[in-house]
Amino acid sequence: MKTDKPRKNPLVMFIHKLxxxxxxxxxxxxxVPWLWAVFAALTIWGLxxxxxxxxxxxxxxxxxxxxxxxxxxxxxxxMIYVLMAFMSFIALxxxxxxxEIMAMNSAPIGAAFxxxxxxxxxxxxxxxxxxxxxxxARLTSELVLLFLYLGVIGLYxxxxxxxxxxxxxxxxxxxxxxxxxxIHFSVKWWNTLHxxxxxxxxxxxxxxxxxWPLLIMAIAMKFYYGANxxxxxxxxxxxxxxxxxxxxxxxKDAARERNS
Amino acid sequence: MSGAFFALLRRDLLLAFRRRTELLFPVAFLLVVVSxxxxxxxxxxxxxxxxxxxxxxxxxxxxxxxxxxxxxxxDFDDGTLEQFILxxxxxxxxxxxxxxxxxxxxxLPLVLLSPLLAIWMNLPLESLGVLIVTLFLGTPILSLIxxxxxxxxxxxxxxxxxxxxxxxPLYVPIxxxxxxxxxxxxxxxxxxxxxxLLIAGxxxxxxxxxxxxxxxxxxxxS
Numbered sequence: 001m002k003t004d005k006p007r008k009n010p011l012v013m014f015i016h017k018l019x020x021x022x023x024x025x026x027x028x029x030x031x032v033p034w035l036w037a038v039f040a041a042l043t044i045w046g047l048x049x050x051x052x053x054x055x056x057x058x059x060x061x062x063x064x065x066x067x068x069x070x071x072x073x074x075x076x077x078x079m080i081y082v083l084m085a086f087m088s089f090i091a092l093x094x095x096x097x098x099x100e101i102m103a104m105n106s107a108p109i110g111a112a113f114x115x116x117x118x119x120x121x122x123x124x125x126x127x128x129x130x131x132x133x134x135x136x137a138r139l140t141s142e143l144v145l146l147f148l149y150l151g152v153i154g155l156y157x158x159x160x161x162x163x164x165x166x167x168x169x170x171x172x173x174x175x176x177x178x179x180x181x182x183i184h185f186s187v188k189w190w191n192t193l194h195x196x197x198x199x200x201x202x203x204x205x206x207x208x209x210x211x212w213p214l215l216i217m218a219i220a221m222k223f224y225y226g227a228n229x230x231x232x233x234x235x236x237x238x239x240x241x242x243x244x245x246x247x248x249x250x251x252k253d254a255a256r257e258r259n260s
Numbered sequence: 261m262s263g264a265f266f267a268l269l270r271r272d273l274l275l276a277f278r279r280r281t282e283l284l285f286p287v288a289f290l291l292v293v294v295s296x297x298x299x300x301x302x303x304x305x306x307x308x309x310x311x312x313x314x315x316x317x318x319x320x321x322x323x324x325x326x327x328x329x330x331x332x333x334x335d336f337d338d339g340t341l342e343q344f345i346l347x348x349x350x351x352x353x354x355x356x357x358x359x360x361x362x363x364x365x366x367x368l369p370l371v372l373l374s375p376l377l378a379i380w381m382n383l384p385l386e387s388l389g390v391l392i393v394t395l396f397l398g399t400p401i402l403s404l405i406x407x408x409x410x411x412x413x414x415x416x417x418x419x420x421x422x423x424x425x426x427x428x429p430l431y432v433p434i435x436x437x438x439x440x441x442x443x444x445x446x447x448x449x450x451x452x453x454x455x456x457l458l459i460a461g462x463x464x465x466x467x468x469x470x471x472x473x474x475x476x477x478x479x480x481x482s
Contacts, residue, residue, distance in 0.1 A: 016386055147429040154425055158416050167479045168412045172426060175408055175472055179430050182461075186433035 001159030019096045021237050022246035028230045035227035042220035050213030057210075064210075070120035072218040073113045074138075076225060077145060080110035084152070085177035098164035098233070101240075103173065104156050105232040111149035118142050124259040137191035141184050148176045162240060203257055264349040265357045272361035286327040286366045287373055289383035294377050305382045312381035313391060313442035314435075319377075320370050320399060321431055321441040327366035328406040328427075329420045332360060332477065336414050342481060351474040359400075359407050359470065367399035387445040390455075394438035399460040405430050411476030434461060 017023045050068035057064040084102045087103035090096060121139055122132045130164075133139070152169045159165035263264035276283060297315045298308060335341040337356075344354050374395050378388045409426040413419030 087394075144429050145424065145430055151426040151429065155412060158413075158422055159420075160266050163416075164479060164482060167482075168476065171408075171472065171476055171479060172412055175430070179433070180470070182433045183429070186436045190436040190440065 016184045016190060019094075019098055019099060021241055022249075025234055025237055025246070025250065028234060029110075032227060032230045032234070035223055035230065039220055039223035039227055042099065042216055042223060045204075046213050046216035046220055050210075054210050054213055060128055063124065066120050066124045068217050070117060070124055070211055071214060074117035075218055075220045077110055077114040077117050077142065080106050080113060080225060081145065081148070081173075081179065081180065082177065084110060084180070085173045087171040088173040092167060092170050092174070097163065098237070100163065101172065101233045101236045102229060104152075104166050104171055105229055105236060106225075107156065107169070107173075108124040109228050109232075111146060111153060113221075113225075114142055118146065135191070137188040140187045140191070144183050144187065145180070152176070175249055199236045224256065264347075265353050265460050266358040267312050268354060268396045269361050272358060273364065274367045276361070283365060283369070286323045287369045290324060290370055290373060290377070291322045293322060294380060296345045298380070308382045308391070308445070312383040313377065313387070313439040315381060316374060316377050316383075316391065317394075317398075317435055317439050320395060321402065321428070321435065323370060324367065324399065324402040325424050325427060326408060326420075327362070328403070328410050329423060331362050332408045332414055333405060336480075341477065345481065351477065355407060355411075355473045356466075356475065357471040359403050359473070362407075362426050363400050363403045367380060367403055370399055383442075384446055387442050390451055391442045392446045393455060394441050394458060397455065398434050401434050401458075401461050401465045402431060404465040404473075407473040409471060411473045411480060412422045414477065414480040434458070437461070 018027070047067065051065055054065070056062050084103050084106040087099050087106065091099040091103050125134060125139075126132050152173050154170040155172055156165045159168060179224065193227070238247055238250065272407050294315060297311070301307060301311070332341060335344070345351055347354075371392060374392055375388060378391060385393065406423075406427050409423050409430075410419075412426065416422065437454050437457050441451045441458070444451040444454065
């Protein structure tokens with residue numbers, strides 16, 4: 001029987017190291033400013049193309065431009081929920097603390113995107129549908145999604161012990177993920193059943209000059225999520241490990257940099 | 261294994277029947293809530309009949325969530341729950357027994373009461389049968405999904421208000437399916453598919469929810 005340890009796969013080693021708070025803090029500190037920079041550059045570029053360069057819509061005029069915020073926010077609201085549940089799954093199985101923190105810090109960002117999608121959707125609804133709110137399938141799904149996010153945030157904040165709270169809220173996020181497709185399809189189908197508002201916005205093909213800014217904005221929002229999540233998680237780590245050695249080193253380094 | 265299940269079921273039912281007045285709380289709650297609707301909206305029979313399935317179902321959701329708070333409460337407070345975990349019997353089975361007992365005590369009375377509510381809300385008689393079937397299939401799902409939320413909020417001082425935020429979004433599909441089935445009858449449409457989907461929901465939640473609730477309890481007790 002061989003006694004020497006098998007060589008670790010570098011990818012496994014990398015993931016393993018990310019579980020260590022000081023290493024995570026150091027590693028993310030190197031590239032999080034770049035994430036913010038890419039986000040800012042892409043947003044300026046996307047908004048310039050979308051708000052200034054793209055031509056007005058022949059049907060909706062200028063009001064369609066809210067799409068450049070609304071649609072990426074709605075995409076992000078759903079993507080973040082899935083990512084949050086995925087990270088919750090990892091956190092529950094392997095009990096990795098940095099993963100718990102990342103999953104829980106995803107919830108407020110996702111909730112904010114959901115709220116933005118709802119608010120811009122209702123503002124867009126006023127000129128196009130003539131009303132701020134209709135019980136449209138997509139709006140209703142987003143509303144239920146917001147409630148799911150609020151449940152995760154509420155449960156996490158209600159418990160005093162952060163690790164226990166993260167595990168409880170992670171389980172809730174997973175239960176929500178199982179239910180999310182069921183909720184989505186039942187709401188969609190409830191909407192066709194009642195025929196309350198048979199307005200659809202699909203149909204017209206979107207021109208490339210209007211599509212490009214949308215894609216750029218969608219990518220910019222993903223960078224925003226990454227940058228915001230990592231920034232939040234670094235702060236949470238510092239807060240939770242306030243009395244540990246590595247945070248003291250971080251504080252010392254920061255003080256030295258300020259004095260020099 | 262089934263011995264523990266039935267022993268616990270018997271114990272919970274016995275405990276519930278020793279406190280008979282408390283059995284009436286969800287029933288009385290349901291009656292009060294439903295009776296508020298004609299008072300608030302007006303006694304017009306056509307309008308009441310139209311909103312009857314939704315009103316009765318929403319009242320059933322509220323009554324279930326209120327009664328759910330007691331599902332594990334007394335066992336948690338006096339430490340019995342920890343003994344259950346230490347007993348070596350699968351916690352999933354114990355949770356399932358408690359949910360079944362809860363439904364028999366708090367869910368079944370709602371089903372039995374529904375004919376009276378249907379008369380109050382002027383629901384056509386031919387819809388009544390389907391309403392009873394949807395409640396019969398749907399209220400166990402409410403107890404099952406709700407048990408996960410109860411498990412998660414158990415260690416909180418005031419978990420009751422949070423519980424409604426956690427479980428109501430998860431109840432949306434059941435509410436839609438059940439009320440759609442009853443409305444389909446009054447519109448003269450086929451309703452079999454809705455009942456089939458409700459049965460599918462019941463089977464899925466019986467299979468999965470006790471595991472999630474057991475995991476939630478273990479987190480709450482850690």
